Amino acid sequence: xxxxxxxxxxxxxxxxxxxxxxxxxxxxxxxxxxxxxxxxxxxxxxxxxxxxxxxxxxxxxxxxxxxxxxxxxxxxxxxxxxxxxxxxxxxxxxxxxxxxxxxxxxxxxxxxxxx
Amino acid sequence: xxxxxxxxxxxxxxxxxxxxxxxxxxxxxxxxxxxxxxxxxxxxxxxxxxxxxxxxxxxxxxxxxxxxxxxxxxxxxxxxxxxxxxxxxxxxxxxxxxxxxxxxxxxxx
Numbered sequence: 001x002x003x004x005x006x007x008x009x010x011x012x013x014x015x016x017x018x019x020x021x022x023x024x025x026x027x028x029x030x031x032x033x034x035x036x037x038x039x040x041x042x043x044x045x046x047x048x049x050x051x052x053x054x055x056x057x058x059x060x061x062x063x064x065x066x067x068x069x070x071x072x073x074x075x076x077x078x079x080x081x082x083x084x085x086x087x088x089x090x091x092x093x094x095x096x097x098x099x100x101x102x103x104x105x106x107x108x109x110x111x112x113x114x115x
Numbered sequence: 116x117x118x119x120x121x122x123x124x125x126x127x128x129x130x131x132x133x134x135x136x137x138x139x140x141x142x143x144x145x146x147x148x149x150x151x152x153x154x155x156x157x158x159x160x161x162x163x164x165x166x167x168x169x170x171x172x173x174x175x176x177x178x179x180x181x182x183x184x185x186x187x188x189x190x191x192x193x194x195x196x197x198x199x200x201x202x203x204x205x206x207x208x209x210x211x212x213x214x215x216x217x218x219x220x221x222x223x224x
Contacts, residue, residue, distance in 0.1 A: 033211065042119075042202050042214030043159065056211055090158055092212075104212060106158035 003027060004093050004107035012113045013081050021076045021110045023091030031055070032074040033104060034066060035090040043090055049074055086114045116141055121203050121215035129223055132193045136218045138186045138203030147206035148179055150188050152199045153217065159202055162188075193222045 003026035013019050025032050031050045035043035045058035049068035063079040072093075078085055088111050092104035121138045128134045140148075148165035163170065165177040165186050176189040186203055203215040 035212075035214075040123075040216070042216045043212075045211035045213070048211065058211060103161055103164075106160070108158050 004091060004105050006089075006091050006107040006110050008110060009108070010111045010113075012115065014115050015081055015083060017081050017114075018077065018079045019081060019112060021078075021089050021091075021112075022073065023075070023093075023107055024073045025091075025093030026095075026105055029093035029095050029105070030072050031094045032068055032072065033092045033094070034074070034076045035092065036060070036085075037088040037090060037109075038084075039087070046076065081114045083114050086112060088112075117215070118142060118207070118213050119203055119205050119215035121218045123216060123218060125219040125221050127221045127223060128193055130193055130195060132222075133189065133191045134193055134220065135190075136188045136201055136203075136220075138188075138215055138218075140184050140186070140203075140205045140213075142205070142207045143181075143184060144208060145184075145205045146208050148177075148186050149204040149206075149212070150175075150177060150186075151202040151204050151214070153202055154199050159214075162201070190220075193220075195222050195224060198222045 005024045007022045033048040034046040037043040047057040048055045052068045065077045068074045088109045090109045091107045094104045150162040151159040152162045153159045165179045169178045174191045178187045200217040200219045202217045205213045
């Protein structure tokens, strides 16, 4: 196993609600990236955090926001949930600042269903 | 056009067969290349990095053709346990991995 943990494992919400997903990175890793994987698609990059600062962002609206804490764990917050937000949300940690050349280790994901 | 394109498959092959997957990418400035494996309802796991000179890891061989902007993965002597989705992944230097949609492989007894 990678040592990256995520909670919760599954979540059901309704449209318009807000959700917070959590990730604990592997020991010694200071960079955390979040990805959204819709059914039948590859993961899509949401954003990355390095030492508590956002370090890059994909094509996601501002209602997707995040935080990284001093212990390098991270949260993904999604406001005003839409049906299309239903997906597997993956957190990945890496040991150095986000050159993607560094291997990223993925957690098991949180499966979100929006009704 | 998608940044990383793969044939979704599925590829259905018998045990012991050799199977190859290709992937094309659109950004000529891409710097690093990987193959990840994803089992059903699990997270992606790094299978191997892909180097310009080509590289091999046991039954797996990866090749990169920068001129044509494609990456390949060859699996020899397929095992039942190789059944999974194989994701082609490119680093475009924007501090993010860009994934293809994946190619599904089903190895049959």
